[in-house]
Amino acid sequence: MNSSPPYGRIGIDQTGIEIYYPIAEDLVLGYYCPSTRNKFNLVYGMSPVIDNLINNLKNRGSISLTEENIGFFNQKQLLNSYRFIYSSQDNFGESKEYLDKYPEFKKVESRITAGPIKQNGMPMGDVLVVFTKSLSFMVSIYDLHSGSAISFKTKEFPIFLTQLNGEEIENVELYSDQVLVRGMREIKINSVDPITTEISIGHANPVMNQLIDSLKNKQNHQKDIG
Missing domain, CATH: 2.40.10 (Thrombin, subunit H)
Known part of the structure; x- marks a missing residue:
């Protein structure tokens, strides 16, 4: 899952949510909140990448992923996992490298919280x-x-x-x-x-x-x- 920064939260019913579900080694299903699709429409014509995404969303087509896209999805799987991550090959070097760089993501934290909700990405004031x-x-x-x-x-x-x-x-x-x-x-x-x-x-x-x-x-x- 991916949420709209800086105030977005993780949850199926959250505004701005994006859900990516890998169903095969080379295939990922993507679900976008209508508000996210509307934001894409606002910048239609400004970027070939966004234009391609919008056109395929309308036509229910598929999008070829770049190495950067794949890295993004792998990172989201890592950040949203509680204890395990999966791969079709025994190759977790990229994940280990990321966790070595950001050890705070090794912590297993519940999404159920009590008390005030703090969004660290929000501006002060x-x-x-x-x-x-x-x-x-x-x-x-x-x-x-x-x-x-x-x-x-x-x-x-x-x-x-x-x-x-x-x-x-x-x-x-x-x-x-x-x-x-x-x-x-x-x-x-x-x-x-x-x-x-x-x-x-x-x-x-x-x-x-x-x-x-x-x-x-x-x-x-x-x-x-x-």
């Missing part, structure tokens, strides 16, 4: 990751206020509007210094101010907004008592 039905993107934000609604300003205001391109937001993830601090689904945009670049988003369901406000007020009341 406050970052909002936006997911629509067909794509995902992230913008750095500031002047953040998080209650039943999330309001913020961004220097990437044009990017935010251009990427959305009229699509509805399905869910968002809010990161602070690489740590996931909040997620929200069923989103509606409350307001957009092009002058101040302030954007406010919240739950489409008003009951959820009332519930969150109630919990926030209760927490603030307990702090005042304490």
